[in-house]
Amino acid sequence: MARAPIPYGRQNIDDEDLASVAEALRSAWLTTGPRVGEFERAFAEFCGAGQGVAVNSGTAALHTAMRALKIGPGDEVIVPAITFAASANAAIYEGGKPVFADVEPDTLLIDPTSVEQKITPRTRAIVAVDYGGQPADYDALRALAAKRGIGLVADACHAPGATYKGRKVGTIADLSAFSFHPVKHLTTCEGGMVLTNDLEMAAHMRRFRNHGIDSDHRSREKAGTFAYDMVELGYNYRLPDVQCALGIAQLKRLPQWISDRQAIAARYDKMFADLPFVRPLATRPDRTNAYHLYVIRLDLGQLQVDRRRAFDHLKDAGIAANVHYAPIYHHSFYRERFGYQPGLCPQAEATYREILTLPMFPGLSEADQGYVVSKVRELKNLC
Ligand SMILES: Cc1ncc(COP(=O)(O)O)c(C=O)c1O
Known part of the structure; x- marks a missing residue:
């Protein structure tokens, strides 16, 4: 009998996942209900970060991080040459320009020496990719970012739970983006999250993922009001409750x-x-x-x-x-x-x-x- 092909990555779904999703499907909230906050708090706590903002893909997480850093036309964002296209595309969504830094050949992590060479007066952020699951050299990158007053983003889509000098990924950069695509460590089918310790940026990102509107349906219902204000141009990047239910169950493993x-x-x-x-x-x-x-x-x-x-x-x-x-x-x-x-x-x-x-x-x-x-x-x- 022919052997079944061995994939390079595969999700793992068990009965607890199914039960968690079924419970969400039977509940009053299919999207933007209590499970969103629950998943955000649980994932942020696992990584040791203060705030989690759930979105509907890792790509959306990177885009949201670019908006939180106020990247705009004319701004340059340094990205490693070897990564998934989304790491660089996110800057372009906001009108910025990705500038590519070289990688260290034995780790494929962004090379801080190359980053330094690529910095110009227009550089506004560095996106470090924790390639394969290993954190980038954050101390070196932080020093470069601090000297120039530019943002440091971790594309941590490969690396939940990894550590750098004892610190967990998700706590090191200004903003850290994660993906919950099925080949990743845990899945919500599609999904993502940005972690940060900055309350103001977290509030901005929650608005951005909901069209730029200053409240969500559930909070308006609680407050007994229909009125809302759209204060900036955002997107529908919301991660549904049903998918958060899967994430909550997956996170335990x-x-x-x-x-x-x-x-x-x-x-x-x-x-x-x-x-x-x-x-x-x-x-x-x-x-x-x-x-x-x-x-x-x-x-x-x-x-x-x-x-x-x-x-x-x-x-x-x-x-x-x-x-x-x-x-x-x-x-x-x-x-x-x-x-x-x-x-x-x-x-x-x-x-x-x-x-x-x-x-x-x-x-x-x-x-x-x-x-x-x-x-x-x-x-x-x-x-
Ligand atoms: C390094 C990296 N960044 C960003 C992404 C985008 O994540 P998503 O597929 O959830 O949009 C991926 C996904 O493959 C990735 O590997």
Whole structure:
């Protein structure tokens, strides 16, 4: 019998999740009810942050963070070259311009030295991406941001529960954006959240996610009034109660899932230790990695095949490896809109050619993991 393909990531839904969602569906509130605040408080508390603002995707979370920092036309926002497009797109939604910083080749985290080189008088924010689940070098980035009085945003979509020098992601930057897409650590189907300790920015973001209106339906009902004021142009970025119900139930298993992911990564590291052509990304000693992704770099000088052939070999063996990510400025939109050319971030471009994301999700069996490693070993003999 053919083996079922092994995905690179997969959600985990249990009976408690189903019961929580069913209860919400039977309640008076399908959207913007009590579960939104409950989920915001629970997730913020898990991360150690003061305020959580739930929105309906990680992309919406990043956009909301850009508005909270008042990014506007002419403003530059520094983003790592290797990340999901949404990390950079968010600045453009507000009229800003993403400026790409290079990454450290052994971690794919934004390189603070490159950030410093990219700062201009127009720079208004740095978006650090906790690539794969490892926090960026926040002390170095904070020092750069503080010197220039610019905002520091964590795109922490890969890293709930990860730590930097003992501090949890979600408490370090001015604003931290999370995603609850099904491949992420916990899911609300689609969903996201911004964490901050700044009460004023939190209030602004709650308004922004609701069209820019200064109250929501539930609070007006409580106050016995129909009147509201739209004070700025916002969006409908609300995360429904039913989805928050799923998030509340999922959150209870998050600590276990993070340690499952770390155990899977440790097993991969051990199994690859004797394969000189496989270099897993490094985790810095002052950080813990929540392992959204397990990414290897192939030393192509030791192989007779390129990354495409390696990817195909795994695909043909029923392993859905992936590549996270092409440098954003390679996309035609970025080339055409901003005129970005190859050569902008040499480390990102060189490392992009070598990377492969292997399956990583709680529930990945040791047998399946051993199978993945055996197929990676075969790359040595391919030509
Ligand atoms: C680094 C990063 N930022 C932002 C996002 C956007 O999140 P969402 O898909 O929830 O909009 C993702 C999702 O893949 C991501 O990986």
